[in-house]
Structure formats: structure tokens, C-alpha cells
Amino acid sequence: xxxxxxxxxxxxxxxxxxxxxxVWNHWSRGSSGVRHLGNGDPRLARGVDPIxxxxxGKAGFxxxxxxxxxxxxxHLRRMDWCSRMIVASATQAVxxxxxxxxxxxxxxxxxxxxxxxxxxxxxxxxxMDRVFDRGPAAGQPILFPNLVLNASGGYAxxxxxxxxxxxxxxxxxxxxxxxxxxxxxxxxGGLCDRVVAAGGDEFGAxxxxxxxxxxxxxxxxxxxxxxxxxxxxxxxxxEGAAALVLERASxxxxxxxxxxxxxxxxxxxxxxxxxxxxxxxxxxxxxxVERIAQAPSRPISAVFGGANGTVPRxxxxxxxxxxxxxxxxxxxxxxxxxxxxxDWPSRGVLIAALAVLALRNRHAPGIERSTIERVVVxxxxxSGILVPVVxxxxx
Amino acid sequence: xxxxxxxxxxxxxxxxxxxxGPGTADxxxxxxxxxxxxxxxxxxxxxxxxxxxxxxxxxxxxxxxxGSAAARRASRSDRLAMFAVExxxxxxxxxxxxxxxxxxxxxIGTSTGGMLETEAYYETRRSPAPAGRWRPRLLxxxxxxxxxxxxxxxxxxxxxxxxxTACSSSAISIAMGLGWIxxxxxxxxxxxxxxxxxxxxxxxxxxxxxxxxxxCRPFDRDxxxxxxxEGAAALVLEDEExxxARGASVLAFVRxxxxxxxxxxxxxxxxxxxxxxxxxxxxxxxxGLGPDAIDYVNAHGTGTPQNDACEARALHAVFxxxxxxxxxxxxxxxxxxxxxxxxxxEAVATILALRGGFVPPTVGLENPDPECALDxxxxxxxxxxxxxxxxxxxxxxGNNCSLVLERA
Numbered sequence: 047x048x049x050x051x052x053x054x055x056x057x058x059x060x061x062x063x064x065x066x067x068x069v070w071n072h073w074s075r076g077s078s079g080v081r082h083l084g085n086g087d088p089r090l091a092r093g094v095d096p097i098x099x100x101x102x103g104k105a106g107f108x109x110x111x112x113x114x115x116x117x118x119x120x121h122l123r124r125m126d127w128c129s130r131m132i133v134a135s136a137t138q139a140v141x142x143x144x145x146x147x148x149x150x151x152x153x154x155x156x157x158x159x160x161x162x163x164x165x166x167x168x169x170x171x172x173x174m175d176r177v178f179d180r181g182p183a184a185g186q187p188i189l190f191p192n193l194v195l196n197a198s199g200g201y202a203x204x205x206x207x208x209x210x211x212x213x214x215x216x217x218x219x220x221x222x223x224x225x226x227x228x229x230x231x232x233x234x235g236g237l238c239d240r241v242v243a244a245g246g247d248e249f250g251a252x253x254x255x256x257x258x259x260x261x262x263x264x265x266x267x268x269x270x271x272x273x274x275x276x277x278x279x280x281x282x283x284x285e286g287a288a289a290l291v292l293e294r295a296s297x298x299x300x301x302x303x304x305x306x307x308x309x310x311x312x313x314x315x316x317x318x319x320x321x322x323x324x325x326x327x328x329x330x331x332x333x334x335v336e337r338i339a340q341a342p343s344r345p346i347s348a349v350f351g352g353a354n355g356t357v358p359r360x361x362x363x364x365x366x367x368x369x370x371x372x373x374x375x376x377x378x379x380x381x382x383x384x385x386x387x388x389d390w391p392s393r394g395v396l397i398a399a400l401a402v403l404a405l406r407n408r409h410a411p412g413i414e415r416s417t418i419e420r421v422v423v424x425x426x427x428x429s430g431i432l433v434p435v436v437x438x439x440x441x
Numbered sequence: 442x443x444x445x446x447x448x449x450x451x452x453x454x455x456x457x458x459x460x461x462g463p464g465t466a467d468x469x470x471x472x473x474x475x476x477x478x479x480x481x482x483x484x485x486x487x488x489x490x491x492x493x494x495x496x497x498x499x500x501x502x503x504x505x506x507x508g509s510a511a512a513r514r515a516s517r518s519d520r521l522a523m524f525a526v527e528x529x530x531x532x533x534x535x536x537x538x539x540x541x542x543x544x545x546x547x548x549i550g551t552s553t554g555g556m557l558e559t560e561a562y563y564e565t566r567r568s569p570a571p572a573g574r575w576r577p578r579l580l581x582x583x584x585x586x587x588x589x590x591x592x593x594x595x596x597x598x599x600x601x602x603x604x605x606t607a608c609s610s611s612a613i614s615i616a617m618g619l620g621w622i623x624x625x626x627x628x629x630x631x632x633x634x635x636x637x638x639x640x641x642x643x644x645x646x647x648x649x650x651x652x653x654x655x656x657c658r659p660f661d662r663d664x665x666x667x668x669x670x671e672g673a674a675a676l677v678l679e680d681e682e683x684x685x686a687r688g689a690s691v692l693a694f695v696r697x698x699x700x701x702x703x704x705x706x707x708x709x710x711x712x713x714x715x716x717x718x719x720x721x722x723x724x725x726x727x728x729g730l731g732p733d734a735i736d737y738v739n740a741h742g743t744g745t746p747q748n749d750a751c752e753a754r755a756l757h758a759v760f761x762x763x764x765x766x767x768x769x770x771x772x773x774x775x776x777x778x779x780x781x782x783x784x785x786x787e788a789v790a791t792i793l794a795l796r797g798g799f800v801p802p803t804v805g806l807e808n809p810d811p812e813c814a815l816d817x818x819x820x821x822x823x824x825x826x827x828x829x830x831x832x833x834x835x836x837x838x839g840n841n842c843s844l845v846l847e848r849a
Contacts, residue, residue, distance in 0.1 A: 121707065154719065158702070163583055170641070171563070177644050178564055183489035185644030191707045191837055193641060194552060195584055195605040200838025203704040209719065211700035212840045213613055214605050216554075216585040228602055228617070235444055235620040237700055237723075252563060314600045314626075315543060321511055321589040429589035431601055 051233060052305035053402045053437070054298050055143025055291030057135035059246075060396055061106035061284055061387045064116075065138055070403050074411050079106050079387045080282055104264055105249070106284025106388020119205045124188060126166040129198035131287035132246040136202045139242055143291035144303055147207045157210035157238035158199055160245065161225025163218055163391030165195040167250020198246065210238040219352070219359070221245060222288075222394025223425025223433035227314040229292050239297055245395030246287025254283060264355060281355040284388020288396035307405040310420070311436040313337030319430025324358035331365035334424050334434045335373050344438065346370060347418045348379035348410055350401045352426060354389035359426070366424050378422075379413035394425045398435055405439040450622040451849065452693040453684050454533025454677035455789045456525035456633075459776045460496030460670055463524055465532075468786075469793045472801040475820025477656045477775055479668055484517075484557065485640045492652045495638055496670025496777030506530075506594045516555030516582065517637035519590045521673035521782070526591050526631055533677040534689055535629060537596045545597035546627035547588050548617045549675075550610030550634040552781030552836075554584035557639040587635055599627045605781065607836030608741075610634055611674070612784025616698035616842055618678045628683040633675030634785035642780065643669060649708070657744035657778075658805035659771035660753070660817045667743045670777020674785035676792075691849040693792045696730065696829065699723025703839030710748060710835060714755030717741075720841035721759050721831060728845040730829070732760045735767050735845070737800050737830040739791045742771020743778050744805070752833065753813035768825065770818040774804035784834035788844055791832045795848040798826050 056066045061079025063069045072079070082104055108131065113122060116134035125133065136158065140147065147153055170193050176184045191197060196214035203212050211232050217224040222245030229243035257263050264280040298305050317333050319325045338346070349370065351363040363382065371377040383397055401421040404410035410418050418439070425433035457464065460478035461471035471478060479494040487493045504523035507515065515523070530537075537545055559582040588603040600621050604613040611634020618630035646652045646669060653666035684691055701723060703716035710716065725732060741752055757764040772790050779786055794801055802820035809817045829847045 124707075153704070154701070157700075163585070173645075174560060174563055174641065175567075177640055178567060181489045182485075182487060182640060182644040183647065185641075185648035187645075187648040187650070190641075190645035190648055193645065194607045194837050196607055196836065196838040196840055197707065199606070200702075200707050200840065203702040203839060204706070207704050209702050209704045209716070212606065212702035212838065213617075213700070214838075214840075216583055216603050216605055217601070218583060218585050218589070221585070224602060227600070231617065231620050231624075232700075234624050237620075237698075237727075252559075252566070255566065314602075316592060316598045316601055318596065318598065319593065320508075321586065321593040322514060429593055430598075431589070 049294045049296050051230060051292050051309045052295045052298055053290050053307045054293055054303055054305050055139040056399050056402060057138030057289040058399060059108060059111050059131040059135045060286035061108055064111045066403060078385060080104050080385060081107060104282050106282060108286055117205055121201055121204060125201055126169045126192045128166045128246055128248040129201045132160060132198040132244050133202045133205050135287040135289040136242050136244050137205060139289035139291045140206055153207045153209040155210055155239040156208050157232045157241040158202055158208045158212045159225045159229040159241055159243050160199040160214045161221040161392045161395060162195060162247050163216055163221045164247055164250060164253060166192050166197060167248060167253060169193060171252055217431055218427035219391045220394060220425045220427035220431045220433050221392040223423065223435055225395060226398060226435055227312045227433055230312055240291060240293035242289055242291055243395060244287060244289035245392035247390040247392045248285045262356065282384050282388045284390045286387060286390060286396055288399040290399055305440060307402045308438040308440060310438045311338055313434045315432055316430045321429040324428050325426060325430040327358065327361040327365040330362055330426055330432055331369040334366060334432050335369045338422055338434045338436050339373065344420050345374045345376060346378045346420050346422050348413055348421045350397050350421055350423045351380060351382045352424060353382040354384045362426055381410060381412050394423060397423050401437050405437060444623045445625050448623050448625060449681040450619045450678050450695040451681045451684050451691045452676050452695060452792060453679045453689045453691060454529035455692060455792055456528030457674040457786055457789045458498060458521050458524045459672035459786060460498055461776060463500060463502050464528060465789060471775055472790055472793060473822040475802055475804055477804050479656050479777060482638060484638050490647050491654050492647055494668060497638055498671055508594060511590050511594055515590060516558045518551055518554055518635045519587050521637060522549055522587045522591055522635035523594060525633055525673040525675040529675040529677045535677060540629060542596050542598040544599055544628040546599040546618060546621045546630035547592040547597045547601045548614040548630060548632045549588040549591055550604040550614035550781050551584050551587055552605060552607050552610055552636050553639055553642060554586055555582040556641055557637050558582055560640050591631060597631060606840035607838060608780050608783055609834040609836035609840045609842045610781035612834035612842035612844055615676060615785065615788055615844060616700060619695050619698050622678055622680050628680045630678040631675060632678050633673060634782040635673035636671055636779055636781040638669060638671040651745055653744060656805050657774055659742035659744040659774050659803050660749050660810055660813050661806050662808040662810045664744045664746060664749060666745050668777045670779040672779045672782050672786055674782060674789045676788060693795055693849050694847040696847045697724045697728025697845040699727055699843045701841045705839055708837050710751040714751040716839055716841045717752055717755035717833065717835060718758045720843040724843040724845045730845065734829050735831050736827040737794060738767050738769045739787050739830060739832040740769050740771045741833045741835045742773055744773060750812055753815055756815060765814060765816055768800045768818045768823060769815045770801050770803045772801055774806060784842065787832050791830045791846050795827050795830055795846060798824060800825050
């Protein structure tokens with residue numbers, strides 16, 4: 047790649063903290079963002095959540111995030127929670143990248159891609175409750191515009207004056223990684239010069255209720271750092287958002303901004319699979335290794351996995367590690383993040399952002415290895431979509 | 442993978458299902474006429490609303506491409522999309538089994554996906570009855586589900602994306618497919634969009650007072666809002682060399698795409714139409730063409746006072762002194778605003794117009810708004826040889842996309 051795409055800005059609103067430094071500090075200290083979630087939680091008491099959540103036990107719950115510290119727009123008061131997280135993470139990433147968005151040409155040439163599986167769940171439920179209770183004429187005009195998946199992208203564009211391509215994408219559990227892939231597509235196609243790639247999802251009672259009905263939620267009694275066996279195939283739900291600023295290395299250099307890491311390859315593709323099921327782990331692992339093998343041949347130092355406690359996703363990480371270890375002749379380091387932040391469908395952007403922090407600091411908390419040089423985020427979702435994202439430290 | 446200047450995207454198959462009927466033949470026949478396809482909505486209750494009509498699809502033939510599990514779980518949006526995809530694939534002569542499946546991409550845009558089924562799930566869940574029987578439907582509810590159903594059903598294992606940018610979703614899905622063809626990431630892309638009517642959007646647009654009580658009248662002096670619709674459309678995009686090598690008939694070229702964001706307001710367009718202008722200028726630049734090259738504009742033209750006026754300002758800004766020359770029409774007066782499906786349906790309508798040598802009229806337009814001052818085509822269709830046309834799509838969030846299409 048003659049002019050690689052680099053990461054020049056990061057933003058986080060996550061159970062592990064808000065902002066890159068806070069997240070890194072908590073991660074380095076071994077703190078977890080997973081805690082017991084109950085209806086007595088202070089955030090629920092403040093009325094941020096209009097809908098009572100079902101009892102979910104442990105969860106990666108965003109705390110201590112004050113949207114007013116990050117969002118200046120007068121639209122803040124009408125923004126839903128998911129949009130607030132995504133807009134704040136995008137705002138941090140743009141500030142971190144030191145982009146000057148007062149310049150019209152920069153506004154026009156800066157794109158935004160948001161990955162989210164569900165978008166604004168809580169207000170959708172609230173809106174539909176009213177429609178079901180009082181009839182179709184009771185729809186609330188103030189809520190309705192927030193119910194489209196791209197509401198957060200619209201709010202972020204207004205907040206930051208992002209006038210370039212603005213795309214929201216959804217691909218189940220791979221929504222975050224697909225957002226990164228789409229951002230690279232926009233850059234490759236010359237449609238813009240830099241892109242904010244963000245991903246975020248919030249808790250919603252309908253989704254959590256469905257997980258609970260299907261007995262996919264981890265029992266409250268599971269230990270904090272429980273692994274597959276202890277959790278018996280169940281997940282810890284989470285919520286959060288993260289954002290990356292991506293641009294060409296030459297552009298970052300030209301404006302004198304140091305990059306954090308290189309995006310070496312994103313292998314968006316899929317394998318044969320039912321549209322409603324997770325892919326077969328061994329096949330998916332082989333396919334992903336084949337896709338990342340097309341990148342330059344530096345070995346992978348670490349896999350930042352997508353394991354979430356469910357049987358098929360954990361099996362995919364295991365198969366991927368085995369396949370990758372055999373391919374490169376040495377086992378990579380491995381981290382999973384469900385016991386750190388919980389799991390949400392667009393978590394891939396947050397995992398990629400954590401990988402960038404690790405590459406920046408040449409160290410990943412939890413991996414005993416002298417240097418982290420290359421990390422892969424093996425994004426995957428139901429229906430067989432595979433999106434391995436390979437990130438490298440700067441040369 | 443950067444853009445390869447030697448690769449051009451052609452359209453080798455089109456499919457559509459709209460209130461005009463299942464198939465592009467029904468759509469083309471309706472595009473020549475001046476009668477709308479609206480009727481009373483019966484998918485859900487409209488009790489208490491001052492608007493009861495929409496461009497509702499009367500019959501959705503079941504696609505033979507469905508696997509049994511997908512057919513059982515499919516949402517209405519999935520079924521609409523699968524019909525359109527099957528028609529487009531048949532028209533292209535492509536059998537995915539004979540191609541490298543990893544070189545086939547899928548990009549289906551939608552605004553609300555399986556929301557109609559999610560509403561049913563939630564309504565059941567609110568009641569004391571057990572919700573178990575609805576579980577399979579919930580899996581079909583996310584906006585990414587239709588792309589997955591299409592990709593799995595046709596065996597496409599290349600790049601895949603489900604853009605969801607409200608009413609520009611499927612125009613952006615075509616733009617994404619164009620990018621994959623040009624960059625060499627795919628040789629064939631099934632691109633399109635789908636949206637079924639649902640309670641949420643119907644009551645929402647009603648609450649915003651954006652719906653006209655009578656059939657919509659885009660660009661009319663007395664326009665009072667939009668009429669909702671539903672449907673799906675699909676285009677088989679293909680690398681030109683790939684298409685020629687297999688002897689395929691080329692229907693049209695996708696010459697360019699332009700994307701922009703107003704960054705002004707969650708629902709209202711920028712007053713000067715700057716985002717719409719930027720998208721169209723971007724599409725022309727991407728195509729390497731000037732505004733003089735455009736013979737017809739398929740407008741977004743929703744029929745709301747503000748949107749039509751802003752789009753007209755954008756067209757004036759792009760075409761300058763020539764603004765009154767290219768004929769302009771909106772097909773939403775015929776089919777309704779199909780939201781996430783609109784961009785793809787209107788791209789298909791534009792290709793039919795390019796190939797058929799006609800400009801579809803704006804159904805419902807009687808007294809053109811003097812503030813718009815464009816060559817607004819009223820019924821019936823105008824016979825005109827067309828070489829190139831632009832198709833505009835704008836969505837909530839200020840998400841805009843324009844496409845430039847060329848006759849083969």
C-alpha cells in the first residue's frame with residue numbers, strides 16, 4: 047500500500063470510561079466496566095432511561111458519562127441516548143485528530159460512517175407503546191425523527207459540521223467492523239479525504255427481553271471474570287460507542303499530525319450460512335485467516351477477539367486462534383472483551399479502538415508480550431459475514 | 442483497493458415491485474400514465490388518522506430463490522426485496538452458481554427493515570400471551586437482515602453492506618456497489634433497496650404533519666405533503682468487461698455517485714439546498730461530466746412544500762442558466778414515497794426511461810409551483826431520446842445521494 051490509511055483520532059463512551067485516556071487507565075489497571083445492573087441504578091433514577099429494563103444481572107453499563115461535556119449542539123436535549131454516545135465519541139475522535147472543521151473544504155471532504163445494529167431502541171419502544179395504547183394518531187413528532195438508524199449520524203454531522211458522505215450501516219454482530227470497512231470504501235473511492243468511523247448500540251428492553259427469554263443472559267451469580275464454562279453459553283450485555291478518525295498517511299503528515307496506527311487490511315466478505323445463524327466456526331476461521339494472509343506478512347502479535355460467551359462466537363475465536371497459529375507458526379496473544387465491557391452488536395469499533403491504543407502504547411494489558419506490533423479484530427456476525435480488521439503499529 | 446480507472450459499472454438486470462404491481466413491466470406501464478397507484482392501507486389500523494392512503498403493494502409473489510427457513514421467517518421487506526432481486530438476476534442471465542461467489546457483492550438499503558414484524562412481536566409481547574412464536578420474526582427485524590437474506594439466498598459471498606440512511610438508503614446502496622465494481626472488490630453486485638409500510642413510519646409522518654390528506658402532488662403550487670408507499674427494487678451491477686465476456690445485455694451504465702450531508706437539521710433540508718447541490722455536483726464530477734450532459738432529472742420530489750422548493754434551488758444552482766432545460770419529474774406522485782426503497786425504485790424507473798425514450802410525468806402535478814421554475818413534466822409521459830439522467834435521493838439526517846445513469 048503506497049499511501050496507507052492511518053488512525054489519527056479516537057473517541058470512547060464505554061463501560062470502561064469516557065475518552066481514550068480514561069479507558070486506557072482503567073484497562074491498564076485491570077478494572078472492568080461490567081457491574082450488576084438493577085432498576086435502582088442512579089442513571090435510571092435520573093430518568094435517562096424512559097423504559098424499565100428487565101433484570102439482566104451483570105452488564106457493561108455506561109456510567110459517569112455527561113453528554114453536556116462533549117456535545118454543544120442545541121439538539122442535545124432531543125437526542126436519544128444512543129445518539130448521545132455516538133455523537134460524543136465522534137466529537138472526541140475529531141478533537142483528538144485535531145481536525146479543523148471550520149474550513150468549508152474540510153467539512154465537505156470529511157465523511158462519517160456509523161455502524162449500529164438497533165440504533166435507538168428505547169425511544170422506539172416508548173413511541174410504539176403510545177401508538178399501541180392510544181392509537182396511530184398518538185405518534186409523537188418530537189420522537190419520530192430519532193427512530194431511524196441514521197439519526198445519530200445526522201446529529202453528529204450537525205454537531206461537527208461534517209458535510210461529506212454520511213452513511214449508517216447495520217450488519218448484526220459485525221455492525222462495527224462493517225462501519226470501518228465502509229469508511230475505507232469511501233476513502234478508496236475518493237469520495238472523501240477522511241472519515242469518522244463510529245459504532246454504537248444502547249440497551250433496549252425488547253432486545254434484552256428476547257435474550258432473557260432465550261436464556262442467553264449470563265446468570266447473576268457468575269463470577270466477574272467468568273469464562274465459557276462458568277457462563278454456560280450466555281453473554282453479558284453491554285452498551286457503548288467508539289469512533290476512529292481514518293485518513294491517508296500522506297494527509298496526516300501534510301497537516302503535521304502524528305498517527306496512532308495503520309489499518310492494513312479489512313477483508314469484508316462472507317461464507318455460506320443461514321441468514322439467521324452464526325457461521326460454522328472452523329470454516330469461518332479458515333476463511334478469515336486466508337483473507338488476512340493477503341496483507342503484508344508481518345505475523346499477528348495479538349487477536350482482539352469477539353467472543354461474547356455464546357457457544358458459536360466463542361468457538362469461532364478458538365478456531366481462529368488455532369488456524370492463525372498454524373498459519374504463522376507461532377500462537378498470537380489473545381484478548382476478549384466481554385468481561386471488560388460486555389457485548390453489543392457494534393462493539394467492533396470499540397475493540398478496534400482498543401487495539402489502536404495497544405499499538406500506540408506497544409502494549410496490551412492482559413497480554414504478556416514485549417511488543418504489540420500487529421493486531422487483528424476478527425469481526426463476524428450471523429449470516430456468515432466475516433470482517434477481519436488488521437491494524438499495525440506505525441513503522 | 443483504490444479505484445481502477447479501467448473498470449466501469451454497467452447494469453445488466455433490473456427488478457422492481459411497487460404499488461404499480463410486481464415487476465418492471467407493470468412499473469414501466471404505470472410510468473407512462475398519469476394515474477396514481479394509491480389505495481386505503483389495510484396492513485394495519487389507520488383509525489383516527491386524517492390520512493388513510495398509501496402506495497401499498499397488493500400482492501407479493503413468493504420468490505423461488507428463498508430457502509425454506511428464510512421463507513418462513515422472512516419479513517414483508519425481505520419478501521419484497523427477494524422478488525425484485527429474482528427478477529433482476531433473471532434479467533441479467535446470471536446464475537451465481539456459475540460465478541466465483543466471493544466476487545458477488547450484496548448491498549440492500551432499507552430504512553426500517555422488518556419493523557412491521559417487530560411491531561407485531563412487540564404488540565404480542567405487551568400482552569399476557571407468550572411471545573415464543575414470534576421469536577423467529579424478531580431475527581428478521583434488524584435493518585441488516587434483508588441484505589443477509591438476499592446474500593444467503595443467492596449464494597453471494599463477496600462484500601456485503603446494509604446502508605440505512607432513511608430515504609436515501611438504496612441510492613447509497615447503489616453507490617456502494619459502484620465503488621466495489623470500480624475497485625475490483627467485486628465483479629457483480631446485487632444492489633437495491635426495500636421498505637414495507639409499517640405503523641411506526643405511517644404514524645410518524647402523520648405526526649410530523651408531513652402527509653397530504655389527498656394523493657401527493659410533487660412540485661405543485663398547492664402541494665400539501667407526501668403520500669407513503671412501499672416496495673423494492675434491485676439492480677445487477679457488473680464490471681463491464683465481465684458482462685461483455687459472458688455476452689450479457691447491458692441496460693445502462695452507472696456513471697457516477699455523489700454523497701453529501703446537509704449537517705443542518707435532523708429532518709429539514711438546508712434552506713439553500715446546499716447538500717442536494719453538493720451531492721449532484723459530486724455525482725457529475727465522479728462521472729467526469731458537466732451539467733450539460735444531463736437530459737433528465739428524476740427528482741426526489743416528495744411533495745412537501747419545503748423539500749421540493751429546496752431541491753428546485755439545488756437544481757438551479759447546479760444547472761445555472763440551463764435550469765429550465767432538462768425535464769424534471771418525480772415518480773412519488775405515482776408510487777408514493779417508498780422511503781429506503783425509493784432510491785433504487787427511482788434508479789430503475791430512470792433506466793426504463795433512458796431505454797424507452799420517455800420522461801415519466803409527475804402524477805398529481807397540475808399547477809407547477811412558480812418558485813420551482815423547472816421543466817416539470819406533467820402527464821402523460823413525454824417522448825424524448827435520453828442519453829443520461831440524474832436521480833436524486835435525500836433522507837432524514839441530511840443524508841443525500843445523487844446518481845448519474847447513462848443509456849447503454
